[in-house]
Amino acid sequence: GAVVSQHPSRVICKSGTSVKIECRSLDFQATTMFWYRQFPKQSLMLMATSNEGSKATYEQGVEKDKFLINHASLTLSTLTVTSAHPEDSSFYICSARNQAGPQHFGDGTRLSIL
Amino acid sequence: SQQGEEDPQALSIQEGENATMNCSYKTSINNLQWYRQNSGRGLVHLILIRSNEREKHSGRLRVTLDTSKKSSSLLITASRAADTASYFCATDSAGGTSYGKLTFGQGTILTVHP
Secondary structure (H helix, E strand, C coil): CCCEEEECCEEEECCCCCEEEEEEECCCCCCEEEEEEECCCCCEEEEEEEECCCCCEECCCCCCCCEEEEEEECCEEEEEECCCCHHHCEEEEEEEECCCCCCEECCCEEEEEC | CCCCEEECCEEEEECCCCEEEEEECCCCCCEEEEEEECCCCCEEEEEEEECCCCEEEECCEEEEEECCCCEEEEEECCCCHHHCEEEEEEEECCCCCCCCCEEECCCEEEEEEC
């Protein structure tokens, strides 16, 4: 089945650090990737949608300068949390799909900013 | 924005019992999907039901969809302790047979006691 790999699974860093999270589709070409944020015991909230080779589309209220998304190839998208602060601590999950298929999810990244 | 509402928010049952979770949504949909999430992990796709379908089965899972009431239910029969997880419904509002953005419900936390 379709596999999406997300790395790293856990990040702990100091306030002010920029953190990059990678999302890779291992056995299919991901024309579209999605980035979600999930707070404890809450649902997934879509942050942005990225299509390969074009700029990401951000959901209302998500700061594009804070959460930089790059989708430079059909198998890789990255989310960079710039100058992270404690309020950015959360569980970030990516998903990927090709043109005709459903979304396949990564295992998530637990980000903790001290 | 999250358009789905699920109930109950939490469900605690004994092994062997059936578990029923409900999901309501607000807009027209192309399909509705159910996902499972173990604590601290990504989402696992369980089942997809299209807007022109009323019921679908997969193993111990049974999903119903009532588009007139904008609601869906997930039934897990003969539950096992390993079914303990959070369950989310997600609606896809894309037109035709393409797959678009998913909007997730708030989720149901299911605990199955051995």
